[in-house]
Amino acid sequence: MPEAHYIASNAIDRDKSKCTRNIEIGTLSNIKTVWWRVDLGDIYSINVLFKNYDGYEMRQKGRIAGFSLYLSNSSISGNEILCYKDEEHLPPLNFTTTCAGYGRYVIFYNERLDEYKYPDGYQSSTVTELCEVIVNGCGEAGAYGEKCDEKCPKNCQEQRCNIINGTCVGCLPGWNGTFCEKKCPEGWYGLECKLQCFAHCKDNAFCNHVTGQCDNECADGWKGAFCDEQCLEENYGVDCKFNCSSHCRNDVPCDKQTGHCVTNRIFRKRMRKYLRMKSDTVALQDVLDSKNNHYYRVTSSTMPGYKGLMDNREKIDYQNVTSN
Structure with a gap:
């Protein structure tokens, strides 16, 4: 258990004098990775304030160098989306990045693996000290923009859109396009317009671009919700509701x-x-x-x-x- 003045919640208490700190990872430890996670919502930007010590700024930068920030909608590992990856240059100790997307969780991650040669300036054995993590975004679903005063397009899936420019993360069934403003092409329907209609709608009409069903009955000789079931041997006509003559x-x-x-x-x-x-x-x-x-x-x-x-x-x- 971490000491009280190093607990994880210190990074979000708006008190910069208190930081969270992990145990050492790297060449001098059996532990090689470290992560920290916070439960949030729509995200616009992330500001991370790392611990600094007078006269030891380069050491502190070397400790956190190579870190990554992820977004995730799940607490299960493996579903993360990379928001930011620190590369060869040592990062600032007061760090801010734009991370447009939606995620319930923001995850800080770093590692020091024995078999990997890290760039100059990286500390091979390190601890991570997060003093404050501030995530800015829209608290209400379906909003975007710097002031969160714009509405996401109505056909965005789950009313989620890019918090900067309003482009949809995904579209409702039957729609496509950057802003989900276009119907599926004729003859196609469903999620991402990937499903092809059955060609048995009345008067050769195309199926509904959302459901795939025929809006105005099936062609004669066909039945079913998708007009994909042919009449049985003894039936014919609209919805196969007529019986064939027994005198053929x-x-x-x-x-x-x-x-x-x-x-x-x-x-x-x-x-x-x-x-x-x-x-x-x-x-x-x-x-x-x-x-x-x-x-x-x-x-x-x-x-x-x-x-x-x-x-x-x-x-x-x-x-x-x-x-x-």
């Missing part, structure tokens, strides 16, 4: 859009087209079974006289055939 010749199924009985000639033509699409290497012929009123796929080895037909055929689903 040879019990051939009706057309899923019109409900008209499909003639054997048309059905055979559709069957041949379907088999050509499904076949890669074998020769195929369509056969209507007068007993069961189903079409079957037959390989060339059984074609002559259809010998062995009952043992070498594959039933073709009406639902697939009549849609082609």
Whole structure:
């Protein structure tokens, strides 16, 4: 446990005379890393005041050199976003940086690893002393600007935008663009406009750019919230709510859009087209079974006289055939 005058909360008590201090890390210690974290909100800038000792300014700079500042929405390690990384030059002991973003946590991190050669001026064994950390930002979600008097664009995800220029961190489903001001292109919808519509809306309309659903019913022969379910063999029309006639010749199924009985000639033509699409290497012929009123796929080895037909055929689903 740290001593009372070195506890972590000293860095945010607005009393510069009291600092937080970690135990030593680096070559003289088994501990190689150090971090400090504060729970906040929208962030505009971060000011860090490090401990200074008269006559030891360069040593103090060498102690904190190489530090990083991160933002994170989670207390779980691995989800941080880098805000600032100190490079080769020694940092000032009164340090301020602009860090535009949103994060529940601001995290200070530093390390001294045995296997790494650090630049000149870095202290190989070090302690970190934070006297005051001041984070400026907007306390209210959906605001940005130096005075937090501007409103984030309405289509920003979670009403979060860049606190400096108002650009959206992410967009609501159905929108894109720097300020989320553009609808998804026609035929696309959802988060980041990455989902493609099913092309079965009534009158060839495009789906809703937000939900992906058809705003004005499905095209005839289709149903479902996304109009992606084809009518069953015995149904047709709007939302598949009509029943096919039971008097079609040879019990051939009706057309899923019109409900008209499909003639054997048309059905055979559709069957041949379907088999050509499904076949890669074998020769195929369509056969209507007068007993069961189903079409079957037959390989060339059984074609002559259809010998062995009952043992070498594959039933073709009406639902697939009549849609082609």
